[in-house]
Amino acid sequence: MTTTTADSRTATDWVARARAVGLTLRPEVAERDRTGELATAAFDLLRESGLSAALVPVEFGGGGATHTELGAALRELGRHDAATAVAFAMHTHLVATQVWRHHSGQDASALFGKVAAGAILVSTGAADWVGSSGRAVRVDGGYRVHARKGPASGCEAGTVLVTSFRWDEAPGGAQALHCAVPLGAPGVRIEQTWNTLGLRASGSHTVVLEDVFVPDAAISLARPADIWPPLLNVVIGAALPLVLAAYLGIADNAVEVATGLVRGRVEPHTVQLAGEMTNAHTTAADLIAAMFTASENLRFAATDAYAARTLSRKTVAADKLVQTVRLAIETVGGVGYSRECPLEMHYRDIHGVHFHPLPRAKQLRFTGRVALGGGPLG
Structure with missing residues (x-):
């Protein structure tokens, strides 16, 4: 349209x-x-x-x-x-x-x-993060790489794997080599490993690379493997608002289902639970909107402070998203616990939000270090 x-x-x-x-x-x-x-x-x-x-x-x-x-x-x-x-x-x-x-x-x-x-495009960034994973071996004209990359959401429908590999033998110390690898390249296969509580149909399996050749021309960035790179500040600001938006849609539907099932009820406990659900949903939506506003349509300054603030919003929004769906089930009562009701699936799916970078404990350490004048890694 x-x-x-x-x-x-x-x-x-x-x-x-x-x-x-x-x-x-x-x-x-x-x-x-x-x-x-x-x-x-x-x-x-x-x-x-x-x-x-x-x-x-x-x-x-x-x-x-x-x-x-x-x-x-x-x-x-x-x-x-x-x-x-x-x-x-x-x-x-x-x-x-x-x-x-x-x-x-x-x-x-x-x-x-x-x-x-x-x-x-298929991402392996959450599994690789700062240190990267796998093994790259230098050969004429490029590298031979060996790795298991997972979870790689949507890999069965993907065409290009956007990934990185660890080159431990690099002169001057280990490097992370960022590159794109065609999923149809020789030596690339998908192993069906995704068997989870929620988001079962996201196809987040493991991509296995066995002696795959990556030419020098495919390397977009080579960086020290164990030092916080400015690139990840960019990824945090670009990615997390979009990822959280998808989860917000789950909460939206949970609220819609719950209010539809109890509309018109006047029991004090039901009214109170509906109010708590609305508070949690509103808080999550407002935090995610603030993430988009701060991104300045992908023109943000990719500083450690910006990344720390984005990650703080992610953690609090994630908690409120999970709380929204939990309260939706509590509001409607036992029917929400039944697999005949979509709230049961929503409750399993919404918990996936906690596992995107950074999980709560790691985020708190990241944000705390930045707040106290240190670098993201301690």
Whole structure:
């Protein structure tokens, strides 16, 4: 859906497009939750709708959506199909990081071109983080790499693995080598390892790389492996608002289901629980909106202080999202505990929010060190 604004620019209603995709996927969500099967066809719909390239600037063949607009689309998708929304958020946050680089005067045209042509990006960043993982061995013209990368959400539908490898034998000390590897490259395979409490259909399996050749030209960044890199400040600011938006969609639907089931009831305890649920939901939504505002449409200053504040908001918002769904179940009573009610699935799915970087204990140490004038790593 598109509309024409007063200055003759065409604006795309990305939320309407996400809703259309979500409504198409929704009838099979419960069955995929049971089987754990990723909706690979969903990514075809996301390509066809333009959502997979929505963040790519128009001049590079994309939709030119803002960070906030894409967040709203992920929130809408999360209302209908949480597993797909969270897996798709992994792709979008990688694109968002490249948009930040573009706004900062760095060349992101190669990746933009791939995404505009239909590539789906798969992230391994949460597993790699500062030190990276796997083993890179220097050979003529590049590296031979060996690694297990997981969880890698949406990998069965992906085309490009955005990852890093540890090169322990690098001159001057261990390095993390950042690169993109085609998921169809020789030596790359997917191992079905994702068997979890929630988000069962996110396809977050393990990508195994066995003696895969990565040419020098594919290395986008080589950095000291165990020192906090400014790149991760960028990733935190680009990624976390989008990821949290997908989870906010889960909470949105939980509130909608709960209020629909108890509408008109006047028992004091039900009214009070509904009020507590609303408070938690409002707090989470406001914190996530603040994250998008602070991102300045991917033009934020990628400082340690900015990352620390974003991570603080993430932890508090995550707690409030989980609390929202718990209170939704408590508000409706025993029916919310039944697998016949979508609240049961929402409660399992929403807990995934805690495991995105950084988990509470690590975030508190990160933010505390920065607040006291130290670096993120102690």
